[in-house]
Amino acid sequence: MRSALDDSHNAPADSSGITYTELPESAGRDTADQLRLLIENVTDYAIVTLDTHGHVASWNPGAERIKGYRAEEILGQHFSRFYPPEALAKRKPWKALEVAAREGRFAEEGWRVRRDGSRFWANVVISALYEDGRLRGFGKVVRDFTDRKQAEERRELERLREALHDRDVFLSVASHELKTPLTPLQLKLTSLQRLAENTPEGALSSARVARELDVARRQVRKLADLIEDLLDVSRINVGKLSLEPEPMDLAAAVREVVARYTPQAAQVDSTLTLDAPAPVEGVWDKRRLDQVVTNLITNALKYGAGGPVHVRVSTENGESCLSVRDEGIGIAPEDQPRIFDRFVRAVSERNYGGMGLGLFITQQVVEAHGGEIRVHSAPGQGATFTVRLPPGSAPSGR
Ligand SMILES: Nc1ncnc2c1ncn2[C@@H]1O[C@H](COP(=O)(O)OP(=O)(O)O)[C@@H](O)[C@H]1O
Numbered sequence: 001m002r003s004a005l006d007d008s009h010n011a012p013a014d015s016s017g018i019t020y021t022e023l024p025e026s027a028g029r030d031t032a033d034q035l036r037l038l039i040e041n042v043t044d045y046a047i048v049t050l051d052t053h054g055h056v057a058s059w060n061p062g063a064e065r066i067k068g069y070r071a072e073e074i075l076g077q078h079f080s081r082f083y084p085p086e087a088l089a090k091r092k093p094w095k096a097l098e099v100a101a102r103e104g105r106f107a108e109e110g111w112r113v114r115r116d117g118s119r120f121w122a123n124v125v126i127s128a129l130y131e132d133g134r135l136r137g138f139g140k141v142v143r144d145f146t147d148r149k150q151a152e153e154r155r156e157l158e159r160l161r162e163a164l165h166d167r168d169v170f171l172s173v174a175s176h177e178l179k180t181p182l183t184p185l186q187l188k189l190t191s192l193q194r195l196a197e198n199t200p201e202g203a204l205s206s207a208r209v210a211r212e213l214d215v216a217r218r219q220v221r222k223l224a225d226l227i228e229d230l231l232d233v234s235r236i237n238v239g240k241l242s243l244e245p246e247p248m249d250l251a252a253a254v255r256e257v258v259a260r261y262t263p264q265a266a267q268v269d270s271t272l273t274l275d276a277p278a279p280v281e282g283v284w285d286k287r288r289l290d291q292v293v294t295n296l297i298t299n300a301l302k303y304g305a306g307g308p309v310h311v312r313v314s315t316e317n318g319e320s321c322l323s324v325r326d327e328g329i330g331i332a333p334e335d336q337p338r339i340f341d342r343f344v345r346a347v348s349e350r351n352y353g354g355m356g357l358g359l360f361i362t363q364q365v366v367e368a369h370g371g372e373i374r375v376h377s378a379p380g381q382g383a384t385f386t387v388r389l390p391p392g393s394a395p396s397g398r
């Protein structure tokens with residue numbers, strides 16, 4: 001490889017621009033010939049050698065095909081001419097040689113410029129060529145990855161478009177959901193105001209006022225919960241869902257939620273039953289587990305309205321288990337893995353309200369505790385969600 005890599009760039013080159021050393025031994029000569037033939041016949045790769053300063057010392061047909069220069073035009077020229085101006089401004093070609101000389105190899109993908117000024121996306125590997133411990137030049141192999149890059153960009157664009165579309169859908173769903181409790185709230189407030197205006201001083205029934213206010217308060221609570229869910233999703237997105245674990249009894253916590261939702265169950269003709277024969281102690285975030293139970297029970301009452309909802313808390317194989325079972329519409333097998341993703345809903349928004357955040361948040365909370373959540377369901381046959389929690393002192397943060 002002596003002449004190819006010599007600092008002088010006037011090395012003899014044959015018609016293809018490949019130069020090679022004449023070895024005295026015929027076997028060596030054969031190998032060099034084969035190597036020359038190989039490089040000469042490769043058109044998918046630009047195979048180029050550079051001298052220690054970066055001047056082109058050999059040029060194969062692949063290089064001509066990819067970069068557009070014929071060997072006689074380019075031999076002796078500095079390889080920086082393949083780089084676009086923005087890369088030259090950052091001194092990229094010289095830095096590439098520095099890295100290759102220091103580390104033996106430099107690889108990157110980036111834009112390069114052809115002879116006609118057009119750009120192509122290049123996959124480049126530069127290797128330092130040493131002889132007797134002395135740097136003799138560089139070997140450079142370049143592939144044209146423009147098609148691949150374009151396909152990648154198309155995929156990325158498609159992905160962005162889908163994300164934007166999902167975001168739009170979510171915005172419309174979220175605004176609809178936020179508006180839903182506002183209507184009855186406004187109605188209640190208006191009717192309360194009329195009542196106050198039309199009732200003589202002192203004659204206003206406090207029971208009546210309390211009833212109206214209770215409805216208003218429930219709508220405010222719904223709004224607050226929706227906003228809290230939205231906040232939770234952004235906390236999760238920035239990795240800030242922190243836990244405040246404390247010793248607690250899961251059975252007692254679940255009992256509280258069941259009591260809270262018993263009136264709502266009655267409203268949709270469901271029965272809400274709890275099977276929690278013994279305390280289930282552990283160190284968990286009480287408020288977050290309340291949220292988990294609430295999400296599972298509200299789903300069961302929403303998607304299993306009119307049927308029984310059964311909640312169970314137990315200890316199995318040293319793990320604390322919570323299960324919520326309904327006999328409602330169930331979930332198709334292909335939807336089961338998706339429903340834990342944010343914004344994902346497997347029902348039509350016309351039939352059921354919801355932002356598709358409950359199970360996402362639930363799963364995040366359960367996993368932050370080191371536990372797991374699973375679903376067993378078949379369409380039309382109800383659904384059972386099972387949460388398993390290690391007793392542990394849970395790790396804080398996610
Ligand atoms: N108990 C259930 N029965 C049937 N489908 C359910 C049940 N719980 C959740 N799902 C499905 O999972 C989806 C995601 O649930 P969730 O994250 O709580 O969102 P949301 O209740 O706001 O729709 C729901 O839209 C529904 O398709």
Ligand SMILES: [Mg+2]
Nearest residue numbers: 299354358359
């Ligand atoms: Mg839900």
